[in-house]
Amino acid sequence: MEPAIREARPGDKPFIEEIAKLTWGGEDYIARVFDGWLGDNFYVLEVDGKAVGTAKLTILPCKVGWLEGLRVHPDYRGRGFGRMLHSFMLELGRNLAEEGKIEALEFATYFLNKESISMAESTGFQVRAKFFVMGAPAGETEEPFVVEPSISDITLGTLPVGWRFLHRCEETVEWLRKNAVLYELNGLRFIGPKEGATFTALDPGPAVLRELMPAMGWVAKGRGFDHFDVMIPSAMGAVLPSLRRIGFELWDETEEPNVLVFGRRI
Known part of the structure; x- marks a missing residue:
């Protein structure tokens, strides 16, 4: 049977759960979001009656089509299926652009994901932002306050919310109210998605992050994680040694930013 790309169905979930178990050491999030993604530009690549790959397009504020969830089962890699899914999503993006x-x-993507980077560069994408993702254990904790976001809270030109990266516009504020949580401790604020444990301090300096670590740890533990990650703008690269001294570590040792945000107009 020829490979075919189609919308994901409820019956695909066992196959997607298998892919998730074999991705990122079993820590892939795809299985957790499967139900919520159904019916919202979520596609699978079917081969011999089973879903062996996935891809998702999420419409974000400021008219951005966010590509995520591109996966191929390890047993089916090296056969061009990742590029097939990528090309399909580009065509979907063009159709959505024609509709306005x-x-x-x-x-x-992570800096070691060479295949995704190669596909992006060969199809007109360019890096528009860079970040460092660093992790720390959830040690001593302190409960933060939850506050309502406003446009003044979007202090970064590109705002990471977990592994999605948003532009600054009024529409983004409404999106944040529905899809993210803004926390405050001792007058300092950080933001994250409603699930997971990847956060962004609105002022990402070492002193601020040190102050916020107990609050980030509190949120992470409440969601079942014993560690959390933070996104640091690439311009803060010089403070990485200071962040290491307070307990943060890079996923892989590198002098360059390890998270790359790509974009292209369509």
Whole structure:
């Protein structure tokens, strides 16, 4: 049977759970979001009656089509299926642009994901932002306050919310109210998605992060994680030694930013 790309169905979930168990050491989030993604530009690549790959397009504020969830089962890699899914999503993006729903496609990837980077560069994507993702154990904790976001809270030109990266516009504020949580401790604020444990301090300096670590740890533990990650803008690269001294570590040792945000107009 020829490979075919189609919308994901409820019956695909066992196959997606298998892919998740074999991705990122079993820590892939795809299985957790499967139900919520159904019916919302979520596609699978079917081979011999089973879903062996996935891809998702999420419409974000400021008319951005966010590409995420591109996966191929390890047993089916090396056969061009990742590029097939990527090309399909580009065509979907062009259709949405013709309908006036988006004006650009963007996605983020880890710096070691050479295949995704190669596909992006060969299809007109360019890096538009860079970050360091660093992790720390959830040690001593302190409960933060939850506050309502406003446009003044979007202090970064590109705002990471977990592994999605948003532009600054009024529409983003409404999106944050529905899809993220803004926390405050001792007058300092950080933001994260409603699930997971990847956060962004609105002022990402070492002193601020040191103050916020107990609050980030509190949120992480409440969600079942014993560690959490933070996104640090690439311009803060010089403070990485200070962040290491207070307990943060890079996933892989590198002098360069390890999270790349790509984009292209369509």
